Amino acid sequence: MEITEQSELDDFSQLTVLIIDDNRLVHDTLKRGLYDLGINHVKCAESAYYGIRLCETTRFHIIICSFNVNSDKDGFHLLEELKFRGHVNKTTVLIFLSTETNESLVNSIVELQPDDFWVKPLAPKTVQQRLIHTLQTKKQLFNMYRATDTKSFSKVIYFADRHLLNESLHKYHPNILRMKGEAYLSLFEFETAESFFKSLLKTYTYAWVYLGYVKSLLKQGRINEINELIEKLINKPATRFGAHDMLAQYYIEHEQYERAYDEIKKATALSPRNIERNKKSWDLARLNHDHEGQYIATRNIAQQAKNSIHDSPELLLNVIRSGIDLAAAITDERSFKVLQQTDKYIKQLQNDYSDANEFKQQLLVIKARLYIVREQKGKATKLIENHVNFIASPQIEDNLDKVKVFHELGMREEAVKMLDIISNQVLGDSLTSQVINKYIEQESIERAEINFSxxxxxxxxxxxxxxxxxxxxxxxxxxxxxxxxxxxxxxxxxxxxxxxxxxxxxxxxxxxxxxxxxxxxxxxxxxxxxxxxxxxxxxxxxxxx
CATH class of the missing domain: 1.25.40.10 (Tetratricopeptide repeat domain)
Structure with a gap:
């Protein structure tokens, strides 16, 4: 996508605006306010799907999007997709609309960092005042936004220092300081970030100042110095989510996986739409042998990813697999209910995705695992020997499922070979890779030492x-x-x-x-x-x- 130029934001008559909301009355109210400002190039979409299509043909300077586009996907996943496709960046003016202001929604919005958040119902005059202020901020700090888009964080700091010397930009100082602090963190200059945020605490009480200070110390491994402060942040709605999320990252980095899991569950509950965080919760649930938590996490992922760029049949396959894992771990009558629900998910997968041949091998392995849980081991053995290939899949989860069925049928050699292949598939030094690597290592040890469910x-x-x-x-x-x-x-x-x-x-x-x-x-x-x-x-x- 072509990046907006600063000069383009000066001429209201040339600005292009996209409104995405499933309520036409909202379209009319916003258009009245925009037309009175001299902004005439306004397009409206009643669904996320149509909004994306419009972005493919028109470059918009301003996108005003409802957080709850009920017809297909919500604003969180819509923005993810617009960013992924290159239709939105830091130089785009992004405004969210919502009738709700609950903690979960606010946390999700904070994650996305829009330029403004308007609560419905709207008044044309309020629309004008808020938009003029937002456009002024975007124009005045344009070079900082552009440098952030290109990940030129040293430039962000350079421009910030220049802007802070300009007294005419005094009202923008909080925005400038926040971007400067985030740039220090992005450059891994944690000691400098610590001093920077610590100095801001004398003047400002914004949530981002406290969270930035805590993050700079956590990244230096100095959690003991801020235990009391962290406790205070956890008890405040404005900082609760951010504190839990940072603590989860800290504990993963320090291989304290039980504590990381506890924190990630709290963060996920406070901001449930983020798919990557849900995946992290799933990985940590597996590592901590929480089969119930694993089942809940995979179901959350499948539900939240519906109609988003993350949506895929693999997500439903993972729900089915975690259901079988849970049924094999439960020692009471609940196992029967979980298996019943798993059968329904299999039917849903076959109905939702017409080309079932694409998942033929995965479903055969799942069927064999279901036979084993239902104590029909002979049928499982027959199915695996006659119909399942022993070739590794590019998908780690497919291979893990084969490890489980091989192990449960006493095919130890095949299980070990597949685990070795998976170990080579999980490469990288990201925190996600770290957790999955630990889980694979744990699986290898336990599968070698324990032969039963x-x-x-x-x-x-x-x-x-x-x-x-x-x-x-x-x-x-x-x-x-x-x-x-x-x-x-x-x-x-x-x-x-x-x-x-x-x-x-x-x-x-x-x-x-x-x-x-x-x-x-x-x-x-x-x-x-x-x-x-x-x-x-x-x-x-x-x-x-």
Missing amino acids: PKQLNDMAIEHFEKNRLQPALKAIQQALRLTPHNIKLTMRLLKILIVIKESNEFDENHQKFGDEALVVLLSAKVKDAGLEAIEQLKIKWQQA
Whole structure:
């Protein structure tokens, strides 16, 4: 896309404006305000799809977009696509419209950093006043926006220093200072950024100043110096989301994956539309053996990505796979319900994407995995041996699914070979690559050491326990908990086995440690009524045994 020139923003009669909103009354109100300013080149779209088509034929200086374009995709994903296609950059004037001002929506808007945010209903006079102010800011700081577009962050700092000396630009100083601080961070000049934001804290109380200061220290690994400040930021709506998001990044960088997962879940809940953050939540859920969280994350991704540039059949395949993982990890009747829902997702995939042959191999592997979970291993073996090729796919998730089915069928050699291929596929030094690499490493170790699913191990533990084979029962349940450490029912079963061992002559110091740890987990678990009573009874039995 051709970049806007600064001079083009001076002549209102030459400005081109695109309004994207599914309400024609909003179109009329905005057009009245724009026409009175002398802006006559205005086009309107009632859907995101038509808005994108207009951008393909016309270069717009100003885009005014509703955050909730209900007919196809919301404003968040529309802007993502416009940026991806090159129709929007920092020199474009971007304004969002919404009737809502809830925390989730505001956080999503903050992420996108539009030039302004107008709350509906609108008045033509307000439209004029706000637009004139926004255009003035864009014109006065145009060289900084352009340098940001070209990632020339040293130029951003150069222009900022010049503008800050110009007293006529005093009212734009907060905008200038923010862009300068962001440039320091983009250049990895974290010590300079720290000093810069620290000096601003004496004058300004904007959320971005506090978050910039915290980020500069986190990037230097100095979290202990700002624990109190972080706690304050987490308790304020304006900074809560940003603080959780930065902490998640910090903990990933420092390989504290449980804490990273806790923070990313909070950030995702506060701004649910960002697909990349949802994917990060999914990766961390897998790494932390949270099968429920993995299932929730893949469903969120599929739902939020609908009609966006991220939408693809692979997202629904991932929901199906995580459903099977969850069903194999659950040791109660919920497993049946998850499998029922998984069957519905398979039908949805086949209905939504007519060319099912494209996913033939993936669906065959999924079918085999479903046979295994439903304890029809013979059918799974037959299907894999006769219909599934052992060739690696370009898609990591396809290969991971093959690893699981090979492992579950006792085809250890094939599983290990496929894991080696996946390890070579996950290259790069990004934080996402770091998390996936760790997950693949963990999978390789666990697949080599544990030959069964949590559900199978639980069944084995019950059988051993009933036949008074206490040590094999304990080993089976410990392996199951290694694969699904948050399973309260498995933890209760572990403690029941240990209570019987404690009453026998097989008890030793390790058993005491295992039991005490299990009790701590159970007492901190969020259970109610009958579950709480059962835990209390186990506690008494453990102490009295």
